[in-house]
Amino acid sequence: MKLIAAGQEYIIENNSVMIETILNIVDQALRDHSLVFCGFEVNGEEFYDDLAQLVADRGETIETIVAILLTQEQWRRETLHSVKEYLQNSLPLVETLYQDFYDGPSERVWQEFGKLIESMEWISKVAEYTDSQAFLDYQEEVRNLGIAVSQQDTGQIGDIIQYEIIPRFEKAIETLSAKDGGKAFDIN
Template sequence: MQIKILDQVFECDNQVSSVEDVFDKVNQILTETKQHIGSLEIDGVEVYQDYIQYITANLDSIGTIVVNMKTLREMLEGALVSIQEYLSRAIPEVEILADEFYQGISQNTWEKFAQLFDGLQLIIDSIQIVSEHPELYSNVVKFVEIKDSIIEQLSLLQAALESQDRVSVGDLMLYRLIPSFQMLQGEIAASSNSGKIN
């Protein structure tokens, strides 16, 4: 198999140990260039995560792996764009979900609620990574405040669920979570539009 990064091509056998050796070199190049893996193009298929699993599952048939790199800024901006897109879809859905908690809960309500929790965790994790790079964002403090507020709201939502207080769950979503989402949208837009991303 061939593994391509920048202008270098490494040849290796389709064996785990050989691929690991080449990826040690790839990681060295990434460190030297201060870049990160954006994706791997494996025989024409873009893989954005779980690279090792994909490579291991398809090891015998892989012919070419192209390492697509991104700078830290590009990765963080991509994460913020993803959050912004998620929030645009999530806000109207959270309004509907809150209403379902007021009116009556169905299996679909619980599925959407679980998806909301997954989305919240992704937001928290992404903001944590952004907050570790104040050199790139002048409004990191605001991002952290919003993240901390979302964490607090998660705790309150869990407490309301444990006490089976559906009205409180709906209220928390409408009057605390949605405003936090809107504040986060504003901070992401401000950091992107006003040139505050260094």
């Protein structure tokens, strides 16, 4: 099989040390070129899970593996673009979620709420690595929601979503708005 990492092509034998060989080559490319590893493209399809499992499942059918390696700035821009897309797609759902808490949340609402918390934690992690804490750090809101959940105060949960999270999502979307077709962000 062929491995491509940082523009270099390698022929890798399908044997017991193949995964270790691939990871060593990728690790060396990261160090040599100061890149960020994002995942693999396997036979033209992006793949972000366990490479060893993929090779175990599809080993002989894999022809080409491309290591997806980005510069720090490319990674930062793509990550912020992903956050913006997530916020835009989730805002309509979040705008109905708060009302569901006022009306008495169902099991589905609690599941959606759990997804919201997870995504806010992910966005807060992104903020740490992209110098965007000013508008993407939701740790305080997550803490406030945790307190409201522990007090079983569904009205307070609705208030936090309506009056804290939705305005912050809207401001983040505005801040992340692209100046140039989705490629350049003004985060200041």
